[in-house]
Amino acid sequence: MSAPPVIEASGLSKDYGSGRGLFGLDLEVRAGEVFGFLGPNGAGKSTTLRLLLDLIKPTAGAARVLGLDTARDSLEIRRRVGFLPGDLALYPKLTGRVVLDYLAELRGGVDRRVRDSLVERFDAELDRPVRELSTGNRQKLGLVQAFMHEPELLILDEPIAGLDPLVQRSFHTLLGEVSVEGRTVLLSSHTLSEVERVTNRLAILRRGRLVVVDSVENLRRVAVKRLEIEFAAPVAADEFRAITEVTEARADDRTVTVSFQGSADKVVKAAAKHEVVAIRPREDELEDIFLRYYQGDAA
Amino acid sequence: MNWPTAKLALRLRLPAALSAAVGLIAVMAAVGALFPAVGHTIGKLHVPASVSNLLGGGDYGTITGWFRSEIAAIYGPLVIGAIAITGASAATAGEEEDRILALVLAYPIRRSRLVIAKAEAIAVVVLTIAAAMWVGLIIGVALAGGGITLAHMTALAVQLAFFGCATGALAIALAAGTGRRSLATGVAAGVAIAGWLINSFAPLVSPLTWLKYLSPFYYYAGHDPLTQGVDIAGLIVLGAVTLVLMIVAAAGIERRDLRG
Numbered sequence: 294m295s296a297p298p299v300i301e302a303s304g305l306s307k308d309y310g311s312g313r314g315l316f317g318l319d320l321e322v323r324a325g326e327v328f329g330f331l332g333p334n335g336a337g338k339s340t341t342l343r344l345l346l347d348l349i350k351p352t353a354g355a356a357r358v359l360g361l362d363t364a365r366d367s368l369e370i371r372r373r374v375g376f377l378p379g380d381l382a383l384y385p386k387l388t389g390r391v392v393l394d395y396l397a398e399l400r401g402g403v404d405r406r407v408r409d410s411l412v413e414r415f416d417a418e419l420d421r422p423v424r425e426l427s428t429g430n431r432q433k434l435g436l437v438q439a440f441m442h443e444p445e446l447l448i449l450d451e452p453i454a455g456l457d458p459l460v461q462r463s464f465h466t467l468l469g470e471v472s473v474e475g476r477t478v479l480l481s482s483h484t485l486s487e488v489e490r491v492t493n494r495l496a497i498l499r500r501g502r503l504v505v506v507d508s509v510e511n512l513r514r515v516a517v518k519r520l521e522i523e524f525a526a527p528v529a530a531d532e533f534r535a536i537t538e539v540t541e542a543r544a545d546d547r548t549v550t551v552s553f554q555g556s557a558d559k560v561v562k563a564a565a566k567h568e569v570v571a572i573r574p575r576e577d578e579l580e581d582i583f584l585r586y587y588q589g590d591a592a
Numbered sequence: 593m594n595w596p597t598a599k600l601a602l603r604l605r606l607p608a609a610l611s612a613a614v615g616l617i618a619v620m621a622a623v624g625a626l627f628p629a630v631g632h633t634i635g636k637l638h639v640p641a642s643v644s645n646l647l648g649g650g651d652y653g654t655i656t657g658w659f660r661s662e663i664a665a666i667y668g669p670l671v672i673g674a675i676a677i678t679g680a681s682a683a684t685a686g687e688e689e690d691r692i693l694a695l696v697l698a699y700p701i702r703r704s705r706l707v708i709a710k711a712e713a714i715a716v717v718v719l720t721i722a723a724a725m726w727v728g729l730i731i732g733v734a735l736a737g738g739g740i741t742l743a744h745m746t747a748l749a750v751q752l753a754f755f756g757c758a759t760g761a762l763a764i765a766l767a768a769g770t771g772r773r774s775l776a777t778g779v780a781a782g783v784a785i786a787g788w789l790i791n792s793f794a795p796l797v798s799p800l801t802w803l804k805y806l807s808p809f810y811y812y813a814g815h816d817p818l819t820q821g822v823d824i825a826g827l828i829v830l831g832a833v834t835l836v837l838m839i840v841a842a843a844g845i846e847r848r849d850l851r852g
Contacts, residue, residue, distance in 0.1 A: 346698050349849040372700035382691035386604065398596040399699045438695075 296324050297360055299446055299477040300345065304354030307340050315340045316501045317354065322479055327472050329488035329495030330481040337501040338481040339379050342450050345479075346376060359446060372400075375439035379450035379481070381431055385424035389417060389434045396438045408441040414463055428455035436464065440471075447471065447478045453487055465491050519552045519575035520560060525568035532563055550575070594701055594709040601683050601713030609717040612675060613724030617731065620663060624732025627658050645792035655739035656818050659729065664813055666788075668752050672721050673784045676760030679717055681776040683710040684845075685767035691852040704842035707768050711838055714760045722753035740818055747817035754830040755812035759784050761837035769844030771851040784808065808833070 300322035307314045315337035322328045332338050343349045345358050347367035356363045358370045383392050393412075397403040412419060417433040418426060426434075432455045439447060453461050468478055468491045482488045488495060489509055496506040505512070522528075524547050533542035533551045536559045541552040547570070551560050564572070634652035647665055651657030684707060687693050697703060726749035733740045759780060767776035791809035794800045804810045811830050815823035 343694075343850070348694060348697060368700050368702065371698055374698070376695070376698040378691070378694045378698070380691065381695065383695070384600075384604065384692060387600075391603075395596055395600045396696075396699065399594070399696070399701060401700075435695075 298322055298357075299324050299326075300328075300356070300358055300479060302341070302345075302354065302356040305341070305344060305351055305356050306353040307337075307344055307349060308352045312500065314352075314501050315344070315498075318498075318503055320496060320503065320506065322477060324477055325472060325475045326493045327468055327478040327480060327491050329485075329492035330479060330498070331483070331485060331488065331495055332481075332498035333483055335500075336483075336498040338483075338498055339450055340501075341498075342376075342378075342448050342479070342481060345448060346371060346374065373445050375442065375444035375447045375449075377435045377439040377447075377449045377452050379454070381435040383423045383431060383434060386422055388420055388422055389426070389430075390419040392423060392434060393419070393438060393441070397441060400442055403442050407443060408437065411437040411440055414467070415460055429457060429460065432456055433460065440467065443476075445476055447476070447480075449478065450481045451483070452480060453482075518554070518557070519550060520557065520564075521548060521550050521573040521575055522564045523548045523570040523573070524564075525570055528564075528567050532566075533560065536560060536563060593712060594705045597696075597701070597706055597709035598712045601710050602716055605679050605683065605713060605717050606720070609675065609679075609720045612671075613720055616671065616721065616724045617728040619667075620725065620728025620732040621735055622732075623659070623662050624735035627655060627736035642793055642796055645795070646788075655733065655736050658736065659733065659740065660816070660818050663725075663729070663732075664748055664818060668725055668748070669755055669784070669788070669809065669812060672718060672725070672752050672756035673759045674781070675721055676714060676718050676756040677763040677777055677780045677784070680711070680714045680760040680763035681767050681773045681780070683714060684764055684841075685771050685773040685776050688767075688771045688851050689773055693850060694852055697850060703845045707764060707841050707845050708838065711761065711764050711841070714764070715757055718756035718760060719753055722749045722756060725749050725752055744818050744821055747820075747822040750822055751812050751815075751817045751826065754827050754834075755808060757834045758808050758830045758837070761834040761841070765837040765841040765844065768841035769848070771848070 298321040300320065302318045302320040305318040305320075306316050308316070313335070318337075318341060330338050330341065340349070344351055345356055345363055347363050347370070350364070359373055361370050363370060383389075387395075393408065397405075397408060411417075415433040415436055417437055418430050423431060423434070432452070436452065439449060439452075453464060456464065468480075471478060472493075480488055480492065485495075492509065494506065494508050495512075497504045527547050528544065528549055530542040530544040530549055533539050533549060536553070538553045538555045538559060539551055540554060543550045549564075553560055561572070630652075632653055636651045636653050636657070647661050652661060687696070693706075697706065726745060729740075729745040729748065730742070733745060762783060763776045763780035766779050767773065770776065787807035787809045790803050791807040791814065794803035794807070804814065808830065811823070811826035815826055817823065
């Protein structure tokens with residue numbers, strides 16, 4: 294029998310009116326997954342994360358986290374989850390050390406050695422008031438507090454915002470370790486490049502609705518393919534646009550770039566009517582796939 | 593009680609409260625020192641009863657009247673009310689608007705316990721201010737030449753502490769119910785000012801005399817603590833109002849969406 298999902302949303306909705314919010318989200322995140330939650334700003338990502346932690350109440354539907362009801366068992370869920378909110382805010386007058394001490398005391402059961410190792414790993418600044426810290430340095434404190442009690446589930450909203458590349462690498466390494474330990478991560482972002490290296494599966498949200506849930510590999514597999522065909526003499530792009538499978542054809546001097554779905558047979562045969570110098574396959578960038586799901590939104 | 597939260601709230605609020613306390617003691621000492629030179633010159637004001645009521649009787653010729661008008665009628669409740677209201681709003685709705693609670697309430701703490709812990713910290717701040725007023729009164733009365741008993745000065749400080757707790761609880765209830773700092777501060781301050789006006793004017797209009805019972809000022813100073821001592825009934829009412837408002841605050845924040 295397979296393990297129950299760590300996160301399970303069923304028709305989860307939060308209607309803010311005027312088409313804003315989250316609508317009918319059905320989602321499962323499995324144990325040990327690093328799950329990417331993607332969408333442009335305002336797509337409903339943060340709303341979903343806040344619903345899972347009972348910071349806001351759903352207008353319809355329900356969700357379970359770690360097998361517990363988000364409304365009824367919120368306290369127990371929050372005990373077992375590490376959370377990093379988007380646009381993190383901390384007490385500006387207090388030093389990072391005082392803030393972390395407070396949060397550790399509030400949570401209880403935090404192993405000081407784990408906290409110290411995270412501080413060292415992220416090179417977090419503890420002795421200056423939060424108001425004097427850069428966004429990246431504040432984010433480091435946010436990451437330390439989210440991981441310091443070694444939670445079963447991490448819910449991270451835009452976790453690498455403001456982090457420099459070295460710290461990003463440390464963060465990605467840590468995510469890998471967490472995943473190996475069988476812990477689960479739900480990671481939101483508005484840019485795919487942030488998460489494609491570390492996630493097993495991802496969901497794309499658009500205007501409060503789930504557009505797709507799949508593995509990065511599958512998303513690549515169904516992607517539109519592209520051939521760049523170099524001819525001995527200029528060829529009209531229209532010859533390729535007439536092919537049913539072709540979604541786009543563009544001519545640039547002697548080179549025609551053809552985007553198509555399914556088999557390349559008709560494209561190659563159409564090209565073969567002319568003298569072909571070279572054919573170069575171009576894989577659709579994952580970012581393009583992502584943006585295509587965004588069409589209609591300002592990405 | 594959630595000790596880490598109360599401790600942190602105290603750490604954030606107590607330094608400013610202690611500075612205010614030192615200032616208050618200095619002001620009250622100065623008020624006392626002025627009495628021998630100024631009090632007898634002013635004497636009892638001959639003004640309409642409505643104005644006299646607003647000023648705590650307007651009798652500047654006696655030491656009790658001087659401190660009643662200078663401290664008990666306006667300055668004392670104004671200072672303690674302002675500190676309680678702004679502190680209570682900032683510690684709850686202020687942190688919510690600043691998005692700090694979006695992190696803190698993702699920790700295993702009930703919202704109601706968090707609000708109660710903040711309220712406890714504000715109560716300590718109020719008690720600190722009331723204690724400073726008590727010390728300031730003792731020094732001020734001594735500098736004025738004496739004439740008010742220690743028991744009566746203590747009574748005023750105790751009444752002020754309960755008044756501060758009630759106004760702070762009103763601000764917390766509003767802040768917890770709405771998550772809006774400016775609304776909580778504005779409405780609580782408005783209620784306090786309206787209470788002061790009602791307590792002063794309502795007794796002058798026979799059909800409206802009963803309105804004074806709606807004013808927290810009536811339960812704070814209607815009994816005149818500087819001559820009558822502690823008003824147990826008034827303290828019970830102010831304490832009960834504080835308790836009810838805290839129950840409202842705890843229930844209010846549990847039921848709504850967190851802002852920010």
